[in-house]
Amino acid sequence: MLAATTVVAGVLTTGGVHQAGAAPANTSPVSTWLMQQLLVLQPGTTDGGIYDNKPGYHNTRAGNRSDDYSVTDPQDQGGPSNLAAAYDWTFPDAQRGSYGTIAVYSNRLLAAGRANDPRLEGWREFFGQTDNDTAVEGWDFRKKVAASSDSSHLWHIHLSENRDRVTSHDNKVALLSVLKGETVNQWRSTQLFTSNSSGGLVHTMRGRDGSWTRFGDVKSATGATVTPVDTASAMVNGEQHALVAGDDGELWHAIRRVEGPWTVFGNVEDFAGEIGTITRVAATEIGGALHVVVLSAGDNVHHSIRRPNGSWTPLHSVEAFAGDLSDLTDVAAAGFLNGELQVAAVSGIRLMHTLRRTDGNWSGWGDVEAYAGNPGGPLSVSATEVNGIFHLVANYGFAGVRHSTRLPSGSWTPLLKIDDYTGNRTGLALDVATVGFTSGELHVVALATSGAVWHAARYGGGGWSSWGDVRGYAGDPGTGLATRVSLAAGWRS
Template sequence: MDLLVQGSNFEVLQTSRYASGHWAPTRQLFKNQFFYDFTDVVQNGRLRLFIEQPSGTVLTLEQAEQKADGSWTTPTPMAGLPTIDATTSLPTRNFLAAAVVGTHVHLVYIGSTGQIMHTSERADGTWTYPDQVASGSAYKQDKFASVSAASVGGLLQIAVVDQAHGTVLHTVRHADGTWASWGNVLSQTGKPRYWGLPIRVAMAGFGTSLQMVVLTNGQVAQYHAVRHADGSWSRLGDINAQVDFNRAGFVGTVLQEVTAVNVSGNLQLVFASDDDKGSLFHTIRYANGTWSKAGLVQRATNLSSWRPSGVAGSAG
């Protein structure tokens, strides 16, 4: 698993978890004066980074990629995409997510008005003009706080946190480019006892099924569900009850970020804490449904020079 880490002083860091369970030394790729968010994908063996860069009152979507020698290109604007008006953007920190569907990279992000926008890369490297995701649905005017994307059965699936309704929404982009209406995930999974306010969602595709992780603003309120090939959902299960974050050293108030990656048929998760060290926790949900105990990433790779504040993972 390749893991990119956002440092609290706007560094982009890189490490990897090998099949043996060991972690690569962490290195700083570059440092910016300021950036909002980033995400990454692996396409045809290339690790690609997408980042939101502010400049004055606008945000620019930029991209970079890792070269064969391990070095990185300098982030450059993504051709064909308009800037995002940062003066009206809701929320203040935008979020973006990417997935490879077939031969194309798809990017979704929270636009100037707080709604979810979608674009895909053409064969010539330019990007399609953004369209609003599921614009005709009942939730089209809602403002979303987190977004995730995954390739499932050859289709793009999107999930968002809708804090206005205290839930998570899900949609599918059909092969003809149309979108299914937003569906309320809690109406399918049931609402856990200790739910709180949802703050983040992350997903990974597993063939024709989807695995989703939701974080809420409670200290022990992290949940997992599966969307099956027939569109049905499992109930949201308590992750902490399986992995025991406290045993791994969690002393913060909340786990504030998460990334989800399909690695050889197992779900690997990395969580970022809000504590003063930016502690990162790793766990695995195996294909048979069992979980590994959570482990502190800082015990496996040296992150003492930085304070992590965000994570983005991919199956490298």
């Protein structure tokens, strides 16, 4: 049964989404989450089951014979041995002989299989109904050949997942991208969200092919009246979550759905608690949840989590655990696949760093410049994760836009000026943003006092592209200078 629909913080959500620890026996919590997402994706469908004590992927590896096809390949010999790796998604209208709905999703899967779509690299197979005949269509993603099964798949879609991906959240998000009808380019896109000096909010998207969409007016799309002081955004399950710290001191949140429409902005503090005037905001995704870090006018760093079901945890003080800072002017956050959250903050003329471990405990603040060099006083900061490495980009004004990495060992590379590697210069910057991909690429945007919206990429091998002005492709980001900017990656690919 579908959960009831509710409105949380001004956006439409579906209650009853499974949280970690709520999964049945032999089922990964994130597998239970995926099934709930399928039911939300197509209202009226039902859960046909994940675990079943029978041969194949519905059973665990330990519960199968050693020669079963679902356990013999290397992709199925990894991952927990006690978890099922298959999903049955049932379409009641197809049970009544009406195949229009099931055919939409079956055809998307079949087309993606035939195209060798990278989003399905972690999946073994699917069976379903793509037309109105009595034959079951399917595809073996591993062997790259057509497949079929028994007639029950005329009314339900069966999906088998590589067993070494059963606990992977990203693998399931990639599947949902296919089912939602996104293109690979959209899946791998970079979202740019910025404010301007006339109080506007605009959005553009860069595809992995380098193309940019035209800037769109977010305030017109959402009906928002807030004047932005700062912006942040993060991609969660294919949807862009936008945060705005307003001149009213409040924190506002809206979502850009996969298909493009925006929800209205809702006041986060109505649900996460009032903490006074919010001056800066950062956001990132961890395990399907949105993590938000803010600065308040009282010189405090606060953190909240928007759970997958739309509810918010209270905004709590990070400094109560990591130590006090003063003269706070900016903050950045990066989420890691292992569940860690790393945070950087500009405190006076220092650049500070802390991390929230998977158990919820925070490390003490550390001085980045004590290890990465001191180019002067930072004006703004951004951060992202690339393959387990923390990448930090900071605006040092006349000392340039700088880049450093924090390795898993805790050591830092020097804060190097990006202009020294791009072959051209940004000029004096107002703000910076960065986002990374598992390909090793790092993308950086710098807003210049000249009005330019500069973009550059650092490739996996360490070389940089030249700076290019986004305005030449996406148009003008509104009246006045672009002032605060954020980037979000479609997925970690």
